[in-house]
Amino acid sequence: MIGDKNKVLYDSIKRLLRRGATVHLKKIVNKTHAADLSVVFRSLPLSQQHRLFALIDDLEQKGLLFSELEDVDLLELIDAMPIDEIVTIMETMPADDVADLIGKLPEEKADAILEKMKKEGSEEVEDLLRYGDDTAGGIMVPDFIALSEDITAREAIESIQRDYVDVEMPFYLYVVDQYDKLVGVSSLRQLVVVAAETPLKAFMTTDVFAVQTDMDQEEVAKIVSSYDILAVPVVDENNRLVGIVTVDDVIDILRKEATEDILKMAGAGEEFVETQSVVRSTRIRLPWLFASCVGGILAFFIIGYFEESLKTLTYLAAFIPVIMGMGGNIGTQSSTIVVRGLATGRLNVRDLWTVVSKELSVGLILGIVYGIIIGIVAQASFGTGAFALSVGLGVLSSMSVAALVGSMVPMLFARLNIDPAVATGPFVTTSIDIISVYFYFMIATTLLGI
């Protein structure tokens, strides 16, 4: 299952594979952007993936494809590949992608690869493996320009042309002191504007943002995106410059986190599963529905408890769906607003009571509005005021409790450092269901005296 734009590519590759048109295929796989190629690979059976992969001549293209493929797909693809081939390809890849990949391999294979890489002098990767996957250290690349604060603009330009031709993003020139500590930043533009003999120290910007290696990647992404910078320098505990996190990795993080949050809120796992098998998809979604099942069974016992009242007034049952539905929907609104607000930094966990009381007000106002509407329907259907009042109050209590629970639970989870996205979805919905039904029956049996 692939995006619109790549459907054409996929179809022609399929056709050419069927026809065995090797020459034509070769041209396509070597010239297509690896990002597009990865989408096609994802949709092909493994045997065809291997056939296509063998047709790629350019080692660097193979490396790009490795970087673009999803973890699951990549692990499958390289499973049967000889270690030597994997290492040769990895040597063309950015160190952070290599470290990421190695971290996901079975231990034995990972060790074999690291051993082989070390022999060939690629220690960078092993350095990166020391950091947690989701930290600044885990996503940085050791690929930056670091110049001494004492050299001149002219010397800096020479050094860049001589030592840093391979740096992928030569936009920021980091300036370090004699202990490799980050002291400033400059740019190619500044170098050409100042007089050639000016020392870097004299014109560098000393106001430079840096993050620590152990900062969470989401925090790093927030900094890069809110300050509109292209890369952020990463320093170790001694403020020594050890890498940079680039904006393209930040985009990937932001997209992935948004997808994760959305899926978690719906109780549909964390990773996008649609492209995976039915069995896998089922397994991921099954446990989440369990909360809903347990909640439903609890609601059954609550209603069972009111069996006698129900016998007296069967119509009580007819309003269960609307009371549950209104509560469920406003609860989802509240928790979604809170979860997204926390994720984007627009809400602060410390504002718990401000947020919750605002949501509760909204819940009360909307509860009154819809309580009246639905109460009128009840009145029109039966003509008894007490019954209409019970239904109306049932709606009001359901909606205000839902707004309260829906906003408070994710705030509390966030305070306890539990991911608030998990709190929404089945968990909140289910508790709201139970509370709504209970309140409704309590109100009705009290008011109607049954």
Add this chain to the structure above:
Amino acid sequence: MIGDKNKVLYDSIKRLLRRGATVHLKKIVNKTHAADLSVVFRSLPLSQQHRLFALIDDLEQKGLLFSELEDVDLLELIDAMPIDEIVTIMETMPADDVADLIGKLPEEKADAILEKMKKEGSEEVEDLLRYGDDTAGGIMVPDFIALSEDITAREAIESIQRDYVDVEMPFYLYVVDQYDKLVGVSSLRQLVVVAAETPLKAFMTTDVFAVQTDMDQEEVAKIVSSYDILAVPVVDENNRLVGIVTVDDVIDILRKEATEDILKMAGAGEEFVETQSVVRSTRIRLPWLFASCVGGILAFFIIGYFEESLKTLTYLAAFIPVIMGMGGNIGTQSSTIVVRGLATGRLNVRDLWTVVSKELSVGLILGIVYGIIIGIVAQASFGTGAFALSVGLGVLSSMSVAALVGSMVPMLFARLNIDPAVATGPFVTTSIDIISVYFYFMIATTLLGI
């Protein structure tokens, strides 16, 4: 309500405002990054915003703050500001931000500002205003380096140092022919590596992505993010280079779109409302709940229709919550996966049947699992096989219908070019509620003969 990091800043500004510590405040507002300052501004009363704003000495800092403020907040802030002051500040801002802002002003004010800017020779902005807000033309900046294909590397370097010192992102050097048509791209790095007399034509990359001015901004964002580039050139209908869209704007688009999708799915509007007033928040959320209300009332009529059966077997009512809850939750899972899959390009509208049949399979499998579990509870509570079977089948039908509706509706909406995020939330949930309840009662009355 503001992010954790900025809480400290907000608190100290509040304290200093109270104390009237102007000197100290001045230092803060001129030195703090505008992105952080905008967060504080958002949380202050208007009068204090004006006081703070007047303390900013640096025109450019004022411009940065304008760019960072949310539309609503900015419009409030400049409402009472003289046109002259606004124009002076706008002249320090990127043209795309200015165009954006002008597009949101009342017509009279917008015209006055444009008139004034034209007198001072800022036609760029008026050019940008011709394009739709959400298109490549609307978000591009006319701030790029365009070199003729016939000049040499040395001439290119000279031209950059002479003519393009002000270009904000000098990472891509676009190469144009004599008609200003985009023919290639190069980089500062390439310029310093090749021999000085090589013509650009000889070493530029001819394989350059470009987008048309009318391309939707979401599409542009997808291209920039999937190809890991820092800017994409924008061309008009004659392939003439007219601007670039930079990665920092792409990040903003991606974040905004993710937030929009999340809120729409929950039926909580499109823009983040928590920071706004209770009244406004209520008004935005009220209509969305109406779908749920109408659906609930319909469910009431359906159950009312089965009143006689309910009288015979009151316990039928006790399983309404679990049947609705299981259907609702799996339906939300399905529609969330489809909506996010479409948004990230992992699903294609043309794969409608593949997607829907996969979701239906998942729904059937999970329906059987939970049908059996809940059926066993029913059996244990009453001991009649037919009743247990009715409940089990009710769960199964509810869950499979929910997976079907939840995946099909957003796919169909996407095909009809209606935003699929709107399709989830109240709309899908409500239809699932009605269908589930109806099927459950039909199955039960048929099997039990009541």
